[in-house]
Amino acid sequence: MNIAETPPTERRRKALAAVKELGPQRTEQAVLKVRCPASHTVAAVYKTTEGPVVVSASGPGGRGSRDREATGHHGDKLDSEFVDTLEATQFEDDVIPAGCACGPRTLSRKKLQDAVASHTHVVNLT
Numbered sequence: 001m002n003i004a005e006t007p008p009t010e011r012r013r014k015a016l017a018a019v020k021e022l023g024p025q026r027t028e029q030a031v032l033k034v035r036c037p038a039s040h041t042v043a044a045v046y047k048t049t050e051g052p053v054v055v056s057a058s059g060p061g062g063r064g065s066r067d068r069e070a071t072g073h074h075g076d077k078l079d080s081e082f083v084d085t086l087e088a089t090q091f092e093d094d095v096i097p098a099g100c101a102c103g104p105r106t107l108s109r110k111k112l113q114d115a116v117a118s119h120t121h122v123v124n125l126t
Ligand SMILES: [Zn+2]
Pocket: 036, 037, 038, 039, 040, 100, 101, 102, 103
């Protein structure tokens, strides 16, 4: 995929498909995990066929289990999470929406890129 020439919606659709290909055991394949001070996993980066893909939880206030029916019969949790390739065009926002039980957070795409590039495996938020 040519990130620079792929529209963001198409890019995210491909990223989602690539993460789903990893299967239910994908947490073991995370190259980077982002944790809050209470050790919740806020986001994770996976190596996929489309390159590094970030998956972040929507946190409280996002679509909860009560709304699950609205997502259709497959009900994959990924559909309520933010999924995108770690790489993006320079014209896009650096902010990645995320959250955990402690509340909503925003992550810096650049900081996650730097963490992956430096082979950091866990980023602890403060
Ligand atoms: Zn938390």
